[in-house]
Amino acid sequence: MPASVxxxxxxxxxxxxxxxxxxxxxxxxxxxxxxxxxxDPFFRLYFAEHIKAFTGAMAWHTTITAVKLSTALDAAVGxxxxxxxxxxxxxxxxxHLRKFTFAYDVIMHQVxxxxxxxxxxxxxxNGINSESAARVIGTxxxxxPSGKIYPLSVTLEKGSAxxxxxxxxxLGMQHIKEGTDHLLFLIVLLLPAMLIAQNxxxxxxxxxxxxxxNLIKIVTAFTVGHSITLLLCASGWLNIPSQPVEVLIAGSIxxxxxxxxxxxxxxxxxFIAAGFGLIHxxxxxxxxxxxxxxxxTLALSILGFNLGIERxxxxxxxxxxxxxxxxxxxxxxxxFRIPAAVLAAIAATxxxxxxxxxxxxxxxxxxxxxxxxxxxxxxxxxxxxCLLNVRINGRQSTGN
Amino acid sequence: MALxxxxxxxxxxxxxxxxxxxxxxxxTLLMLPGQPDSNYQSATPVVVVATDCAKAKGIAKVVCLxxxxxxxxxxxxxxxxxxxYSKADAQKWSNLPATFPTAKRIGLKxxxxxxxxxxxxxxxxxxxxxxxxxxxxxxxxxxxxxDDYLALKKSNDYxxxxxxxxxxxxxSSTGMFEIQYGGHHVAFSNTYKDGILVGATPSFRxxxxxGKFEQNGRSNEPMVQEHAAFAAVLASLTPEQQQAARLDRTxxxxxxxxxxxxxxxxxxxGIKCSSxxxxxxxxxxxxxxxxxxxxxxxxxxxxxxxxxxxxxxxYLSFTGTTDFVTRNDYVRLDGPSLWIEYVxxxxxxxxxxxxHSVWRDKTNDYGGM
Numbered sequence: 001m002p003a004s005v006x007x008x009x010x011x012x013x014x015x016x017x018x019x020x021x022x023x024x025x026x027x028x029x030x031x032x033x034x035x036x037x038x039x040d041p042f043f044r045l046y047f048a049e050h051i052k053a054f055t056g057a058m059a060w061h062t063t064i065t066a067v068k069l070s071t072a073l074d075a076a077v078g079x080x081x082x083x084x085x086x087x088x089x090x091x092x093x094x095x096h097l098r099k100f101t102f103a104y105d106v107i108m109h110q111v112x113x114x115x116x117x118x119x120x121x122x123x124x125x126n127g128i129n130s131e132s133a134a135r136v137i138g139t140x141x142x143x144x145p146s147g148k149i150y151p152l153s154v155t156l157e158k159g160s161a162x163x164x165x166x167x168x169x170x171l172g173m174q175h176i177k178e179g180t181d182h183l184l185f186l187i188v189l190l191l192p193a194m195l196i197a198q199n200x201x202x203x204x205x206x207x208x209x210x211x212x213x214n215l216i217k218i219v220t221a222f223t224v225g226h227s228i229t230l231l232l233c234a235s236g237w238l239n240i241p242s243q244p245v246e247v248l249i250a251g252s253i254x255x256x257x258x259x260x261x262x263x264x265x266x267x268x269x270x271f272i273a274a275g276f277g278l279i280h281x282x283x284x285x286x287x288x289x290x291x292x293x294x295x296x297t298l299a300l301s302i303l304g305f306n307l308g309i310e311r312x313x314x315x316x317x318x319x320x321x322x323x324x325x326x327x328x329x330x331x332x333x334x335x336f337r338i339p340a341a342v343l344a345a346i347a348a349t350x351x352x353x354x355x356x357x358x359x360x361x362x363x364x365x366x367x368x369x370x371x372x373x374x375x376x377x378x379x380x381x382x383x384x385x386c387l388l389n390v391r392i393n394g395r396q397s398t399g400n
Numbered sequence: 401m402a403l404x405x406x407x408x409x410x411x412x413x414x415x416x417x418x419x420x421x422x423x424x425x426x427x428t429l430l431m432l433p434g435q436p437d438s439n440y441q442s443a444t445p446v447v448v449v450a451t452d453c454a455k456a457k458g459i460a461k462v463v464c465l466x467x468x469x470x471x472x473x474x475x476x477x478x479x480x481x482x483x484x485y486s487k488a489d490a491q492k493w494s495n496l497p498a499t500f501p502t503a504k505r506i507g508l509k510x511x512x513x514x515x516x517x518x519x520x521x522x523x524x525x526x527x528x529x530x531x532x533x534x535x536x537x538x539x540x541x542x543x544x545x546x547d548d549y550l551a552l553k554k555s556n557d558y559x560x561x562x563x564x565x566x567x568x569x570x571x572s573s574t575g576m577f578e579i580q581y582g583g584h585h586v587a588f589s590n591t592y593k594d595g596i597l598v599g600a601t602p603s604f605r606x607x608x609x610x611g612k613f614e615q616n617g618r619s620n621e622p623m624v625q626e627h628a629a630f631a632a633v634l635a636s637l638t639p640e641q642q643q644a645a646r647l648d649r650t651x652x653x654x655x656x657x658x659x660x661x662x663x664x665x666x667x668x669x670g671i672k673c674s675s676x677x678x679x680x681x682x683x684x685x686x687x688x689x690x691x692x693x694x695x696x697x698x699x700x701x702x703x704x705x706x707x708x709x710x711x712x713x714x715y716l717s718f719t720g721t722t723d724f725v726t727r728n729d730y731v732r733l734d735g736p737s738l739w740i741e742y743v744x745x746x747x748x749x750x751x752x753x754x755x756h757s758v759w760r761d762k763t764n765d766y767g768g769m
Contacts, residue, residue: 023745028650029650075557076500078748111649111650111651111652112649112651112655113651113652113654142655143663144660144664145593145665145666146666147665147667225765236578399450
């Protein structure tokens, strides 16, 4: 049977914990029917008895917040039920929060072949804010020679607001880098930004100044939009379920893709960008919502995260927009713009279906395979843009 | 010749031919590594000893058989089999299937051997193992069959092709080397120094399915002897002795399995064997015998002599039922040098229980290295 996994998070004045363990191991340890595991007070008392923290001899206060049951899969034992216990450990003196003895012996006090792997899941001031950044604290298990289960001595660095802020900045950049949907939306929105709409069709290149002005307006509007909802949602003033938001984001790509083929809202891109920005911001906020931060760290987090998003966004525009501008100067731009928009529309449709049904489909699976080649596609775009411009300049040697 | 034929064909036909030939080649290449495996599955446990080794005796025969195997291997296989001795490599054994990422074995994979190479490897294994029915070589043979039986249900994880043999140090009548063999539910580690066996442990055996089953043309029932011997020991205890021997904790596996080297309890638990009757002691010796008999007769006798001498200072402990057939039933022998644990676990692939058992020696696990 797999070992228990205990994830600790440093919160505002307390340590939050999440312990996951195989039900068969728990059953072997307690000698008490586990049929009413979730409601039976026996188990809450049991967990409180075996999950403790101390500063010296002084015991912290343990609260069992929730007990959950789920199914898990392990290579060695196949499918099995697992129990997750959410708990809070609160020191008498907040100053002791980062240095304590973690006395955890759930299951092990009886089933001595069991062990628990303990991780530090979240510590804002040390920049540990995501699953991937989790750190190993240690393993609690029977020391066979002495026959004892030694508690784990936990000492966490103090960290700093700067460390926390920097990690949020990184998280924001990471989120855009890995958030293919946000990126695609932005790129598709920029596709026709250099063109002038004529008779419900996209016409010719509007000039460099026109293009740059349009790009900046659209990006700024998107930023303003998502910053507003990021602030509102992350601070808890607005609470919107994530599934409809995710569907709407995919929808925003579809609408932008259609607009890139034929102007739907020419001249009003700024409002559309701002409106869709509001939706994307709600999705950004979900990243922060899981962290349960206090006011000060939350404000720094929103700022850092948003700056990270902006930084990555600008970088992406910086490496793509020049080629779009160059290409849009040629007569061949439609041959790029329209297929690109159609592909984006297909991708958006795939996401909409996936996010409604909850199942991956042919399109989204293909997208995952293609995404790693994004950089190569941009290089191809750049080469095509340069070659076509050289050709035009050659032909129009008399000047324009 | 193929080129001249192609030259006369149209480009389209040429392409077709090329694609056909390429896919045929690809298919053949895909089939190739599977070949020894599939041959192996049906291999019967017949062992052919190379004629020149038959005359040799003792360590000379072990070295002869080891060298014989080496001469049959290609350079890559040889490089996989013959390693430098290192304690770190010696400690790389597990009870889990070798297909699990956390339980990767070192050495030569049985599934990659030709039938002749496999017989040579098994000839060596047989020479260094016990000859009794259900013990030593026969037990390991049955455990390979057990894994083939599990592979009927989960062919990705199990099967007798997933067993490995390694020489840690060069087999020779001088110097030190270990013959390491293992896979799912098996760890065999014979360490030799200057021609003498200086360690036959850690030695792990487990069996799933547990109980009689047919596989590879024979009836198998591995580890029933260990089980029966310990069941007899526990059944012989009086209520008072039981109470003294009973541990109050629950064991879901052996305590000192893989990666738990040298962690023996500072103070033994259970009942001291000196307080048992001579009939009971005989039962315990019989139980120990089912472990020592896994190695060759002469060395097994030496081990048993040592453990018999130390028996009065050896402790017997157990938890669970004395029928010894229920999940989490556990028994342990803890002596001055002896350490044996046997536990009944839940079946993983099939219903029912399946045993895990480890034999260690406090003074010469890994030959005292």
